[in-house]
Amino acid sequence: MNLIREIWQSIVRRDPLSTDKGKSELVFLNVWLHIHPAKVKKEHFKFNHTFYLGFITFFLFLVLVTTGIALMCYYRPYPSVAYQDMKDLQFVVFMGPFLRSMHRWAAHAMVICVFLHMCRVFYTGSYKKPRQFNWVVGVILLLLTLGLSFTGYLLPWDQLAFWAITVGTNIGGYAPFVGNYIRELLLGGHTVGQEALIRFYVLHVAVLPSLVILLTIVHFWRIRKDGGLSRPIWKLKPNKPEELVTIGATPQTAPLQAVAASSDKTYGLMEVVTGKPIFETVAPEEEEDAVFSYPFAFFREAIALMATVTVVMATSLFWHAPLEELANPAKTPNPAKAPWYFLGLQELVSHSALIGGVVAPSLMVLALLVIPYFDRNPSRRPSDRKWAIWLFTIFVVINLVLIVIGTFFRGPGWAFVPPWVHVVAGAE
């Protein structure tokens, strides 16, 4: 028994979790957990402030990586066999449909959760100083998520995949000057074919996931450095904000005394660096409402993780990811639609390809990127930010309405058809 205890100690190297020292050491002696503070304030984990959307997005990404690697064992990115492999996954591979459905639904859910997460961060004013740059990182992560979803869309090589990517990449071709060249780089040719499939596959399984992982690390690190998870600072008891101390700030009560340096004094890095850091406005961890991350924070995160995985698994048990017939370049389905999150774009493009496909989305992304630098209002209280909230809500509603029109109200020939009207495709 002593040997087992010794082996266990050599792994965890901490005091028992029944002690405060053990609870702290669990966090800072563990490479995976030490992104957390040893102690958190309960308000950082208020569900009705953040809805845990960031956690859920990250957990969905973990589900996607796991199921994605499993699917890679059975998928070959070559047109003549890719679709055959999809059929194998559908009918032959043990748990194939389940894994594929999990991957598909988690991907859709991730797009939705990233978007909702962005809305939450906006409405709670969490992008304001000192978190401006983390908002920018978040916007890039949103674009990468869309990129991952878009590149994954082609891989099944069915009619849905082929035409969604044909339409989607042709939208990109409208970009001035470089549009056609970028399209050619992306497709490795002039039309969606075998070169396009292998390039999309490489982007989907290697390039984009690596970028997402790198930026996610930055995103999380910055949350910790910028004061921890967002909390409803304007709802806290009025004396609370004053209790915050800024590390490096001179205490108001007792001014610093000049102390004669002794010749044998050694300096730590924190003493060499002078001046007030621009980041890390943190609450002192000794405050009475701070609790140890273990178990308070970890329990809540574990619940969010299990809930996320459970919902994805349950959905995949009851609804399987669709697979249409084999891609046929000669026969365009009517109507041909891009992936649903690009249907707002496609709706714009159906009016004007240049304005709808290039100008509007570029302006949208640019607007998102500059929000934290453009919005100079320091207050995070919603009643102080009526204009910002109105503008952002209009932005969200326009996007949603366009997507809903493109998804449910467009029939053959992109004619306006309400979803309750059944249309038999014309002279097909």
Place this chain on the structure above:
Amino acid sequence: MNRRSFLSWGTAGMATLGSAMAVSFGAVVRFMTPSVFYEPPQTFKIGKPLDFAYGAPTFLADEKIYVFRDRDKGFSVASAVCTHLGCTVKFFTNDDQFHCPCHGSIFAESGKVVHGPAPRPLNWFEVTLARDGQLLVDKDKIVPASYRLMV
């Protein structure tokens, strides 16, 4: 090292590093640009003139073209690729127009845009007679809509 030589060596170093990075970036872009396209040839034979009927155009699915044959004027070949976003248009004989299934563009029989988001008329390709008597289409050669091959 004095200030002058530090600055000149520094400038030279930064310039070298900068150009090395620019060249590397160019090399990456060039690497990703295909040197060979494994795509169907742009020039191909579609058969003898007698294979094509008068009246409604013949659709060749693999080549994505419509072959028109007119009793008085002869042959002309239209692209079936919508100029908007690359979907395949379909010719309807009831109104003699091309309809695009993706965004509702409509083209007249002459290829002109009648309706919808399409920015340009459909392309017309050069069609000639090969030595073996077959019709030869060259998709790299765009011709005016008035182009005809009289056989």
